[in-house]
Amino acid sequence: MGGKVSATLGEIKNRADFIMYWGGNPAECHPRHFTRYTLIPKGKFLPNGRKDRTMVLVDIRETASARAADQFLQIRPGKDFELITALRAVVKGLPVDDALVAQTGITTETLHDLARQMKQCRFGVIFFGMGLSMTRGKHMNSAAILTLATELNAFTKFVTLPMRGHGNVTGSDMVMRWNTGYPFGVNLSRGYPRFNPGEYSTIDLLVRGDTDATLVLGADPGATMPQPAIEHLARTPTIVLDPKVTHTSKLARVHITTAATGVSAPGTVYRMDEVPMPLRPALKSPYPTDEEVVLKIIEAVNRKAPFAPRAESMMRTV
Amino acid sequence: MIRTAPASQDGLTIVPHATCTFCGCVCDDIELHAQGDRIVRAKSACSLGESWFKYHTAERNYPDALIDGQPATVDAAVERAAEYLHAAHMPLIYGLSNVTCEAQRGAVSLAELIGAVIDSHTSL
Ligand code: SF4
Numbered sequence: 001m002g003g004k005v006s007a008t009l010g011e012i013k014n015r016a017d018f019i020m021y022w023g024g025n026p027a028e029c030h031p032r033h034f035t036r037y038t039l040i041p042k043g044k045f046l047p048n049g050r051k052d053r054t055m056v057l058v059d060i061r062e063t064a065s066a067r068a069a070d071q072f073l074q075i076r077p078g079k080d081f082e083l084i085t086a087l088r089a090v091v092k093g094l095p096v097d098d099a100l101v102a103q104t105g106i107t108t109e110t111l112h113d114l115a116r117q118m119k120q121c122r123f124g125v126i127f128f129g130m131g132l133s134m135t136r137g138k139h140m141n142s143a144a145i146l147t148l149a150t151e152l153n154a155f156t157k158f159v160t161l162p163m164r165g166h167g168n169v170t171g172s173d174m175v176m177r178w179n180t181g182y183p184f185g186v187n188l189s190r191g192y193p194r195f196n197p198g199e200y201s202t203i204d205l206l207v208r209g210d211t212d213a214t215l216v217l218g219a220d221p222g223a224t225m226p227q228p229a230i231e232h233l234a235r236t237p238t239i240v241l242d243p244k245v246t247h248t249s250k251l252a253r254v255h256i257t258t259a260a261t262g263v264s265a266p267g268t269v270y271r272m273d274e275v276p277m278p279l280r281p282a283l284k285s286p287y288p289t290d291e292e293v294v295l296k297i298i299e300a301v302n303r304k305a306p307f308a309p310r311a312e313s314m315m316r317t318v
Numbered sequence: 319m320i321r322t323a324p325a326s327q328d329g330l331t332i333v334p335h336a337t338c339t340f341c342g343c344v345c346d347d348i349e350l351h352a353q354g355d356r357i358v359r360a361k362s363a364c365s366l367g368e369s370w371f372k373y374h375t376a377e378r379n380y381p382d383a384l385i386d387g388q389p390a391t392v393d394a395a396v397e398r399a400a401e402y403l404h405a406a407h408m409p410l411i412y413g414l415s416n417v418t419c420e421a422q423r424g425a426v427s428l429a430e431l432i433g434a435v436i437d438s439h440t441s442l
Contacts (some may be wrong), residue, residue: 213406219413267418300400
């Protein structure tokens with residue numbers, strides 16, 4: 001995510017005295033987030049750990065994480081964008097309509113109090129989860145929260161971080177970004193990268209039936225995607241690389257078993273704050289790693305006629 | 319000093335400072351105890367991380383590869399995969415969240431080579 005005001009978890013551990021989680025449930029989904037990075041640890045500038053920090057949780061329902069919070073704000077489902085926008089206005093000292101604020105499930109007094117806390121802290125952080133980025137408004141919500149944090153920097157230091165789930169999903173954003181310039185859904189069919197979410201996103205491609213072969217790496221769309229997408233995967237040649245025979249493997253033409261990342265396959269994985277970590281596998285797998293298999297497929301494709309003219313064939317030697 | 323080399327005693331291999339990749343926290347302070355082809359203990363990991371480590375073993379539970387549901391060698395499966403991907407007009411490479419950056423880098427090169435769309439869980 002380019003352009004966001006962010007920090008590493010180490011910086012947050014040592015500096016953040018105001019911590020907000022929006023639409024996420026770290027107590028159950030990221031169990032050691034509180035104890036290792038945010039709430040509990042004693043930091044360089046927070047010698048008393050938890051006592052020096054304030055934590056606010058915003059969500060549509062009271063999850064297990066609410067017990068760890070100093071303040072829990074229950075908002076109406078689908079009203080995230082409205083609440084963020086009202087908060088941005090209050091932070092800037094602009095008037096807001098009480099009736100409109102009331103629709104979000106939060107009173108204007110609470111909103112003013114929240115804005116005051118955010119402006120008065122020394123170092124604030126907003127972690128936002130899928131409860132924000134996957135509900136009504138989607139990426140507009142993420143953009144709004146990033147803007148809120150950016151604007152708060154007029155008063156104090158403020159950063160935002162998305163609560164990324166799944167193992168190395170951050171890594172795939174990073175690797176695609178430094179290779180193609182875009183983080184996901186990159187179309188290379190013209191020989192140069194094109195990016196258009198909604199057009200080149202997997203679900204849309206599969207539901208429309210645009211693709212005619214799929215390589216699935218460390219995912220199980222056969223278990224999670226909508227039915228028309230699964231049917232298209234079964235209709236066209238699908239290749240799966242996975243440590244297990246998955247639902248997708250069963251409808252695929254080719255499955256190759258690979259070593260499990262981090263358990264028996266070495267390499268690098270990105271943490272949610274975009275810090276790369278080396279893996280230290282404890283077991284030796286009888287199977288090859290994903291990397292080895294991908295490189296073998298590249299070699300096998302390279303033995304065939306090129307799909308587009310290769311650079312060497314276009315160069316003239318004088 | 320941080321000791322990172324695995325220490326072995328009585329068939330028990332201890333890997334200090336191992337990294338858990340189950341969730342985005344990517345905790346790198348786990349001490350793994352491995353015996354034979356399984357991990358028997360994951361010190362410092364939370365319950366999610368511990369069950370993830372114990373669930374993945376190095377046992378040979380699955381065939382090396384399957385072609386049309388039939389057991390096959392890795393080389394034959396790689397060849398077949400290359401044929402499908404090479405023949406396709408609009409191939410797709412999808413997933414990438416449970417693999418290493420090194421494998422992701424390979425996948426991007428492959429996408430460039432075959433003219434594919436490459437996408438991850440981020441687009442969901
Ligand atoms: S130990 Fe727990 S909190 Fe840490 S990465 Fe693993 S699953 Fe996440």
